[in-house]
Amino acid sequence: MTKPRYTDLVLSLPATVPFVGPETQERARGAAFAARLGANESVFGPSPQAVAAIAKSASEAWMYGDPEVWELREAIATHHGVRAANVVVGEGIDGLLGYLVRLLIGPGDAVVTSDGAYPTFNYHVAGFGGALHKVPYRGDHEDPEALLAKAREVDAKLVYVANPDNPMGSWHDAATVQAMIDALPEGCVLALDEAYADTAPANAIPPLDMTHPRVIRLRTFSKAYGLAGLRVGYALAEPDFIAAFNRIRHHFGLGRVAQAGALAALADQDHLQATVARIAAARDKIAAIARDNGLTPLPSATNFVTVDCGRDGAFARAVLAGLVGQGVFVRMPFTAPQDRCIRISAGTDADLALLAKALPRALAEAGSR
Amino acid sequence: MTKPRYTDLVLSLPATVPFVGPETQERARGAAFAARLGANESVFGPSPQAVAAIAKSASEAWMYGDPEVWELREAIATHHGVRAANVVVGEGIDGLLGYLVRLLIGPGDAVVTSDGAYPTFNYHVAGFGGALHKVPYRGDHEDPEALLAKAREVDAKLVYVANPDNPMGSWHDAATVQAMIDALPEGCVLALDEAYADTAPANAIPPLDMTHPRVIRLRTFSKAYGLAGLRVGYALAEPDFIAAFNRIRHHFGLGRVAQAGALAALADQDHLQATVARIAAARDKIAAIARDNGLTPLPSATNFVTVDCGRDGAFARAVLAGLVGQGVFVRMPFTAPQDRCIRISAGTDADLALLAKALPRALAEAGSR
Numbered sequence: 001m002t003k004p005r006y007t008d009l010v011l012s013l014p015a016t017v018p019f020v021g022p023e024t025q026e027r028a029r030g031a032a033f034a035a036r037l038g039a040n041e042s043v044f045g046p047s048p049q050a051v052a053a054i055a056k057s058a059s060e061a062w063m064y065g066d067p068e069v070w071e072l073r074e075a076i077a078t079h080h081g082v083r084a085a086n087v088v089v090g091e092g093i094d095g096l097l098g099y100l101v102r103l104l105i106g107p108g109d110a111v112v113t114s115d116g117a118y119p120t121f122n123y124h125v126a127g128f129g130g131a132l133h134k135v136p137y138r139g140d141h142e143d144p145e146a147l148l149a150k151a152r153e154v155d156a157k158l159v160y161v162a163n164p165d166n167p168m169g170s171w172h173d174a175a176t177v178q179a180m181i182d183a184l185p186e187g188c189v190l191a192l193d194e195a196y197a198d199t200a201p202a203n204a205i206p207p208l209d210m211t212h213p214r215v216i217r218l219r220t221f222s223k224a225y226g227l228a229g230l231r232v233g234y235a236l237a238e239p240d241f242i243a244a245f246n247r248i249r250h251h252f253g254l255g256r257v258a259q260a261g262a263l264a265a266l267a268d269q270d271h272l273q274a275t276v277a278r279i280a281a282a283r284d285k286i287a288a289i290a291r292d293n294g295l296t297p298l299p300s301a302t303n304f305v306t307v308d309c310g311r312d313g314a315f316a317r318a319v320l321a322g323l324v325g326q327g328v329f330v331r332m333p334f335t336a337p338q339d340r341c342i343r344i345s346a347g348t349d350a351d352l353a354l355l356a357k358a359l360p361r362a363l364a365e366a367g368s369r
Numbered sequence: 370m371t372k373p374r375y376t377d378l379v380l381s382l383p384a385t386v387p388f389v390g391p392e393t394q395e396r397a398r399g400a401a402f403a404a405r406l407g408a409n410e411s412v413f414g415p416s417p418q419a420v421a422a423i424a425k426s427a428s429e430a431w432m433y434g435d436p437e438v439w440e441l442r443e444a445i446a447t448h449h450g451v452r453a454a455n456v457v458v459g460e461g462i463d464g465l466l467g468y469l470v471r472l473l474i475g476p477g478d479a480v481v482t483s484d485g486a487y488p489t490f491n492y493h494v495a496g497f498g499g500a501l502h503k504v505p506y507r508g509d510h511e512d513p514e515a516l517l518a519k520a521r522e523v524d525a526k527l528v529y530v531a532n533p534d535n536p537m538g539s540w541h542d543a544a545t546v547q548a549m550i551d552a553l554p555e556g557c558v559l560a561l562d563e564a565y566a567d568t569a570p571a572n573a574i575p576p577l578d579m580t581h582p583r584v585i586r587l588r589t590f591s592k593a594y595g596l597a598g599l600r601v602g603y604a605l606a607e608p609d610f611i612a613a614f615n616r617i618r619h620h621f622g623l624g625r626v627a628q629a630g631a632l633a634a635l636a637d638q639d640h641l642q643a644t645v646a647r648i649a650a651a652r653d654k655i656a657a658i659a660r661d662n663g664l665t666p667l668p669s670a671t672n673f674v675t676v677d678c679g680r681d682g683a684f685a686r687a688v689l690a691g692l693v694g695q696g697v698f699v700r701m702p703f704t705a706p707q708d709r710c711i712r713i714s715a716g717t718d719a720d721l722a723l724l725a726k727a728l729p730r731a732l733a734e735a736g737s738r
Contacts, residue, residue, distance in 0.1 A: 003583070055423070
């Protein structure tokens with residue numbers, strides 16, 4: 001019997017995934033990781049109020065979530081001083097990026113990103129047949145001028161930039177990002193991924209101007225808020241742009257439990273600030289551990305530290321393998337020359353003690369290959 | 370400044386939603402519903418073990434869910450006597466239908482469904498530019514022969530049928546569905562929506578043959594399992610078909626909390642069977658209330674009863690408005706002649722007491738318009 005008749009686009013797609021999960025690695029190695037420092041989750045956990053709200057909502061889990069996500073959108077709007085009409089909530093930034101690409105990109109449409117930036121964005125662009133154009137990082141930073149120059153050159157409908165950046169942890173100041181917004185070519189949308197806004201210096205985040213018709217800001221509860229396991233992200237933009245998501249989004253995609261947890265987390269800004277302080281302290285500890293081992297921690301505005309291993313990608317991959325082999329889950333940039341680095345998420349003191357113990361051996365083994 | 374350059378397809382889409390949520394209606398009327406009987410949720414709630422698992426997972430909500438959904442897929446496979454390679458888990462059947470349509474349907478590709486069947490399926494087909502062909506119901510049942518005839522006529526890549534059916538509650542026996550599978554045209558996929566399989570008679574569900582390359586069976590935790598608020602559904606099909614979802618699905622779309630809740634719900638088959646019994650009793654009560662008011666309850670294999678109001682769509686809409694106005698949330702079929710009916714989900718005794726109280730007044734007001 002014949003196979004399903006997949007679209008030509010689907011037939012052209014590789015059966016790869018943007019990220020292999022730590023659970024997959026755990027199943028392969030037959031043991032759980034002792035320290036989970038690879039996915040930029042928040043080991044410091046969500047607000048106790050969010051934990052309580054999730055537990056409370058469990059008995060209400062027989063009801064679908066509000067498809068308008070009204071209460072959470074209102075709360076997000078109040079929190080940021082914008083209107084609910086400026087807010088769309090979705091299944092994490094990943095889900096929202098998928099919708100955004102689908103709104104704008106058909107086969108052959110030009111999209112610009114940095115070479116080595118977020119793989120899941122690239123996955124979505126490929127998934128809708130977009131033509132992805134990449135520009136290099138510049139000194140471990142995404143390069144706004146090069147991104148815009150490429151966008152003009154290829155008449156891009158969409159350009160992606162993360163500030164602060166993943167996987168490098170670097171950031172631009174608000175003036176630089178605002179200059180990028182101001183110079184955005186006509187007809188080009190800027191997807192400004194601010195997943196790490198909560199851990200960034202205040203002067204890295206430009207004002208939330210909701211009047212520009214082609215700038216969309218992406219935020220998440222998966223990082224500093226510690227709710228990756230609920231999958232709630234949101235985007236902020238001009239109301240017409242936000243309304244366009246209603247044409248294609250999965251209206252009942254955000255469950256009642258997830259909405260309740262995110263709402264409680266947003267209300268507990270004390271916990272967020274305490275977490276941000278713990279993240280900052282953990283960054284300092286990771287940096288110290290790196291230096292103690294002769295490596296160079298890069299400055300970070302995120303909940304992770306990217307550590308320059310000082311040699312090539314093969315060496316860094318060997319260091320990473322040595323850490324993973326000792327039960328310390330970390331990841332690394334995929335693309336040269338950033339792949340000379342490994343990326344270590346903020347951890348508890350116990351996590352970082354394991355890192356400190358495992359790193360010398362990983363380096364020794366990598367160096368003696 | 371210019372607007373974003375949406376795709377031509379997106380520009381062609383209406384800014385409508387498949388369903389208005391009860392919360393939207395509650396905000397509009399300024400009061401909560403006293404009985405929530407419109408969305409075919411399970412008022413009897415999820416398993417206490419699922420509630421406990423959700424609460425327990427809340428403190429682990431800082432971790433992303435396993436993108437392979439390994440443990441839940443293994444458990445589903447064991448439950449059904451198939452292999453994990455036959456199972457894809459997603460963000461409810463809605464989410465999986467979106468992926469399925471995206472896999473198969475590009476602009477102009479032919480799709481077949483019943484006129485008045487699941488609006489969210491139609492929403493997805495429109496969203497990917499498919500050409501939707503509808504055939505009428507036949508005696509309040511979906512019509513397998515007409516669906517297949519239309520599929521052959523238009524060379525459909527995809528045909529949708531729900532068994533048991535929503536919104537009519539009707540069902541076909543397994544032999545009829547198997548005959549439809551056996552007669553499926555080459556090149557056509559059958560999406561067999563079995564959201565209500567758990568409440569159906571055993572002889573309504575054909576064997577789970579996982580060898581057909583173009584049949585996909587859709588199941589959910591949102592109905593009898595009482596976990597609509599988690600948004601977990603799954604599909605069962607031949608492994609190559611399942612693997613195709615990995616090319617486009619949102620790999621991290623299913624959160625850790627949702628996976629934990631669904632896993633615990635699946636393990637508590639006693640609760641499921643107790644719920645199914647309560648649903649059956651509630652169906653009988655709804656039928657009795659309908660008869661007491663001179664209306665005709667249709668036979669149902671689902672967790673709702675579709676009640677024939679005996680006149681035209683305008684009358685049924687007025688009855689529905691009368692119930693909603695008295696705080697009883699119900700819905701109704703959108704399409705004539707099924708729109709002579711209203712659709713009432715299984716409720717608690719308290720819910721159904723409210724229904725019994727509200728229905729006479731709703732009928733009186735509708736009759737005297």
